[in-house]
Amino acid sequence: MKQADLIISGATILSMDAELAVHQDHDLIVTDGKISAIEPQGKHIWQAQETLDAQHCIVMPGLINTHSHLPMSWFRGLADDLPLDIWLNHYIWPLEARLLSKSFIYDATLFGAGEMLKSGITMTNDMYFEMSAIADACIKAGLRALISEAVIEAKMGADYRPSLLVLKYKDLYQDQPLVDFSLAPHAIYTCSGDMLRRCAQAAKEHDLLIHIHLSETAAEVENCLRERGKRPVHYLNDIGLLEARCVFAHGVHIDAGEMEVLQQKPVSISICTDSNLKLASGLAPIKAYLDHGINLSLGTDSVASNNDLDLLGELSTTAKLHKALNNDPAFLPAIEALKLVTINAARALGVEDRRGSLEIGKDADFLVIDTQSLNSMPIYEPASQLVYAINSRQIRDVFVAGKQVVKEQRLVNLDEAELLQTATRYATMIKEELSK
Ligand SMILES: [Zn+2]
Incomplete structure (x- = not known):
């Protein structure tokens, strides 16, 4: 034996x-x-x-979530039924500016990690602030995470060198197999061309993944056309960002010309169906992506825009929605849909040799x-x-x-009663903050 x-x-x-x-x-x-x-x-x-x-x-296989913001747990249900720009500019960003601390982020991540694990997510691709607090909470919960610091240039300054922090944490956490780190210029509308170029160079030099929001709303594309005279994918291509391994969150408003560029690059799209539906951002062109051979996976986005981390439920919605959109019940059969949360997601994050399927030698x-x-x-x-x-x-x-x-x-590693109490404590604090 x-x-x-x-x-x-x-x-x-x-x-x-x-x-x-x-x-x-x-x-x-x-x-x-x-x-x-x-x-x-x-x-x-x-x-x-x-x-x-x-x-x-x-x-x-454990589900792999390719776009999340774990530390936003306490913002769930805080400001629903609003357009993305009002939701961000009037609620989320001002509250984040006033409230965020390492302990806020650690506690919220612990809660979100518990929710993810119970929903069957064993790895997530997360973008937020304070990478060490996120990493520590994920390690405690037992969740794998590829973690990135959202680069918002107005906040960090034009001289910010994102790769320095990523390399520092890669080194600090090298003995922690559950976590790894990547680069996250937040979006083309929060980073200058110079910052994006710097991220692209660092990603190529150190073989880092780039995690960025792309073409989530029609307004983002219109602004890019007006300011730069080209659509976002062409803009990023000219900057050199598409030579790096990229995960583009959302990718709702991408046209055929952009797809022809994307299909030749080492990039993936993280489809965020529930978030896009709730914020009425549009519907990602999944069929066209698949016809172009572009790798697709699913992301939950944050609980502030979703409002849960139920990736299996999200997959069900996605599969049915796109059958209806394409007027074709045979489109995206169940087994193909399951690839979006397993092997394709592992491929997006560069871990398909270790995860995403149950095969001898892969992680259990x-x-x-x-x-x-x-x-x-x-x-x-x-x-x-x-x-x-x-x-x-x-x-x-x-x-x-x-x-x-x-x-x-x-949950094995976390006390759920304690997580619920912590949520109540933060909600009280946030309500007080909002009433000021
Ligand atoms: Zn997002």
Whole structure:
């Protein structure tokens, strides 16, 4: 017999590998935080100290969220039903200017990380401020995060060197495998061409990912055309930013000419359906992106604009919305849709060799989803059930690097009662601030 740490027994395993293989009645075997085998139930040479019964469960890769702002937890529901510019300029940015501190960001991130893990998100691509506070909270919760400091030039100054901070934190946290750092010029309307050029050069020099908001609203594109005489993708291409690995959040207003440029570059689009719907920003042209072979993944954006971190629910909305938009029920079949939150998302973040699918040698980041619920039985196609019927509350157990972070729908590393109390405390403080 061979010794493993953990066997997840008797599951339907949705691998999301290149063949999109689904294994019925199989065991997932985990050793040293990695997947060491996927074998028919009980018919193998592995034994482990711990075995988890996963009969009637679907086991799938942990969900990867490619656009978030974890520390915005306390702004959920604060200023809904408003246009993006008013929401940002009248509520979010003034409050952030008055309230943000390391402890505010740490506490809000801890809360958001708890919500993400319970929603089956095992890795997120996060952009905010105070990277060390975000990193410390994610490590405590057990959530993987690629973390970036949003560069807003008016706040940081024109001399700001974003790469210095990223390299410093990469060094400081090099022994912490859950976190890594990237560059985040916030958007083309908050950074000058010089700053974007500096980010592009640093990204190429140090092989860093660039995480940036792009073409979220029609007004952003119109302003770019008026001020620079070209659309945002052409502007960024001329600056040299598209030579770096990029994740573009939103990408709602991108035309065919821009897609022809994007399809030749190492870039991905993070589709933020719920945020775009709620802020009426528009609907991303998913079909055109896919026709151009551009890598797509999903992002939740923040809970201030979404208003939750339920990526599985977001996937369901996205898949159905784009069938309707394209007048084609066959568009984006469930198994293809699932790529947007697994392997395609891993590719967007440059970690597809380690994550995004359940394959031997990859990180043991996975979900155990209980299918024994009236809303999800019977099951003919596990992928269809995941996209159209199962809800995230059926995610029973979550593992990151082979360690259990959600057990029987409860967080392992965080105290949920304490998180709820903290939320109430901050809401009281924010209400007081707003009434001043
Ligand atoms: Zn955003």
